[in-house]
Amino acid sequence: MGTNTSLKRSLGLWAIVALGLGYMTPTVVFDTFGIVSKQTGGLVPLAYIVGLIVMLFTAISYGKMVKVFPSAGSAYTYTRETMGPRLGFLVGWASLLDYLLLPLVNAVIIRLYMESLFPDASAWIWVLIYVAFVTAINAISMKSTSGVNIILVVFTIALMAAFVVLGAIQLYKGMGTGTLLTIQPLFQANMHITAVLTGATVVCFSFIGFDAITMYTEEAKDINMMPKAIAFTVLIGGGIFFVGAYFAQTLFPDVSVFNVVDDTLPEIALYVGGVVFQLIFLAGAFAATTASGLASHSSVSRLLYVMGRNGVLPKKLFGYVHPKFRTPLFNVIFVGLVSLLAMGPSLELVSAVINFGALIAFTFVNLSVIAYFVFKKKQYQTPKQIISYIVMPTLGAAFTGVLWAHLHADAFIGGIVWVVIGVIYMFIMSKVFKRDITDLGVDEAEKMTS
Template structure:
């Protein structure tokens, strides 16, 4: 394989936030609305509120760790460097399940949209066409990917905003509950906390993406942008989900008006604003799906890149960066190949597996803050540092743990099977655990992965260096 290049540092704050929001797919709130409304007995906004609270705590942990380890790799890198290389691999392997499957989910959703528009065409045509176009765009340029993602994201957010405006008009005219502002969508008779927690595990699928922005650390103009980008992505995405789900719940207090509960987005558009509005609404949903496809495809290829550069995946293939495009070409093509499986699986099954991997990653990122600051570098010296480095991440770990145990059985079984495969692979890689994962490291490969950072306007305070593992 040709000599490898490096990732290019050309992403600013809003480009990174846009990629995160694009990954999160703002219109997904309407795709899952019927399922979550049924699960929570008409309290979808509460499920989103619970999930948002959990994600805010976790976002703080991601922000702290990305400054300590300013490289792509996310939960894999943080666990590897603060706890154990072997455990880090298993966390990364589990995270790969949701990162690899998310591009496929977007391909699957795009296929479903196209099937509804052109029912006579064979489904595989849309899967292949979508995959080829997405793979080509991501492979050519990260800057171009971010720009196209931004255009699609603006269109999707505009249509979600328009939905909320039309919903207010309809509520004022007596449709749905007939009330614009009410606490009913959050809590009313028949709503139970156990059901809300289960609903929150479902809507966690909507938030996956804020953590993925850490994959662009090596392409950010400066690492100081990353903590702010992570928090802004969570808060902006959470606000969109909360407001949109609130007005949807007020317009549709139950699922009695939907013929298709599993994905009522087209019917929500039709019942809210008529056929013309539904057309634009579907177009926005398709745009959001494409934006998410671009962002998720780009991010997982970078996680594979880090694992390749670390040697836990074959370095020559997974660690390769195209010298002209500055993108991990092999990984991008591999993710495209995985997307082709969208011809075979159902949306419900794949989304369940994604939540398993995501919640494992979120839990361990919170734990790595405690491991690094409290034990490895011993920076917990007063009440303030104890609050920041122990209490906050501990709350985040507990909350994500609660959501994890509330997952559906399908997600738990599928996740455990995937984890078992990872354990077997690790055993083979380390010759029955006789070699340490660290023995595969190549410091030069890690150092060459990205271009040097541009000098920031103000020098950041130096972080304590982690001890060698």
């Protein structure tokens, strides 16, 4: 009875940007610092510059496509409408790996924080409490999610500014490189570009969020502000990541001082500001991770909603919107259940697998621009059109392809298994249930393109 209920348009520009920044989790730069520093040989800021360049090209493509298809669904919708339902389904399925695991990875980070504070307590209890809180907030309303998220993001950015000030003081006292201005975190004589690219695939995990805000298109007060929201999210988030990575790298040129390389944030805060600052900074990290959890949980719920509304997933469940809360309630609860799996895996493993789906989605969004504007609309007559609809998205697709080729082996294995499951599901839908993927969601597609 609730499947015809629409999502509520309640989000302004900065509310959407805040959701994107919250999704990106500004403090994740410190969580993955040890992993990336070890991979790149102490060039984490350079890895973030590479990641930012790739994300900017892709963000421009997202901005173009969100105006053409003002619907939730992101890469799934764009690929489906420009390159066909079957390919769209597979891209959407790959994106699900990314989006489903992002709420889970936030729960993993919370678990690691609590384990560092209470090593003798059972880890599962922290995961359970956190997941229950995030699920409940998302189930009630999008407006409540946005309001809580903005408060958490502001608190997080303020604490990161405090880290920069304390870090500058420690550098002045001789810690790390002993100087505030150095090219060591950006260039070294013995640097290896392959190592930097491998590190960039990990930091791309930090940027996931700018693309996720396209899921809120149907809840934006004005869809014309979406391209601007995407650009602001990438640039602000990239700037925060670079500054955080630069100060962390100058303070800790290598990972030898860390006891736990898988999540270095607690130790970074301790060495820079002492026990009191560590506790305060952990509180900020909790805030950032919770904000990311709220945003990622809500966005994947909306991707599932679009796929359910189109009939790709069981419509009665995944296409359902609660008549009172006007949220995709079943999806919110489903994502919460998946997030409970955070009781076991490592941060490095989960973040690697996430990037498999994310980079596939980014690649096909760039290709969607070419498919729509060049092949469907024939807009390649002027130099501006050639640059905008051919050169820029081709570079975006090429850059994401290069990063995809440098993914960790575990990410390839997990990602390929997931895609194979998607192919099997598509086969079962068409052969067993006699429903061709090309026939699913026709009415919705017509609505979006009319």
